[in-house]
Amino acid sequence: MASIKMIEHDGTEHEVAIEDGKSLMELATDNAVPGIDADCGGDCACGTCHVIVGDKWFPNTGVANNDEQQMLDMTPERASTSRLACQIKITEAMDGMVVRLPEFQM
Numbered sequence: 411m412a413s414i415k416m417i418e419h420d421g422t423e424h425e426v427a428i429e430d431g432k433s434l435m436e437l438a439t440d441n442a443v444p445g446i447d448a449d450c451g452g453d454c455a456c457g458t459c460h461v462i463v464g465d466k467w468f469p470n471t472g473v474a475n476n477d478e479q480q481m482l483d484m485t486p487e488r489a490s491t492s493r494l495a496c497q498i499k500i501t502e503a504m505d506g507m508v509v510r511l512p513e514f515q516m
């Protein structure tokens with residue numbers, strides 16, 4: 411099973427099956443992974459789907475556009491590999507990807 415591992419700030423791990431074409435945010439919410447609030451439903455307008463992508467996987471997630479960068483600038487725990495999960499489209503090539511969830515969303 412191709413999967414992505416999401417790790418909560420306290421170390422709790424969630425392994426979720428990849429569903430091609432969904433966003434990472436949809437994958438998290440569909441699998442009841444805590445810590446992804448996704449208040450705007452994926453419109454890149456709330457910043458409550460912040461994730462920190464594992465270094466090795468960061469290039470596979472694409473490039474954040476200006477709107478996403480502005481939202482990320484407001485997230486309290488921004489890291490160099492931060493992304494908004496609603497802006498990451500899942501592909502089978504992401505099998506094994508690891509992302510960490512911040513302790514707090516905005």
Ligand code: FES
Nearest residue numbers: 452454456457496
């Ligand atoms: S769900 Fe609102 S910015 Fe991602």
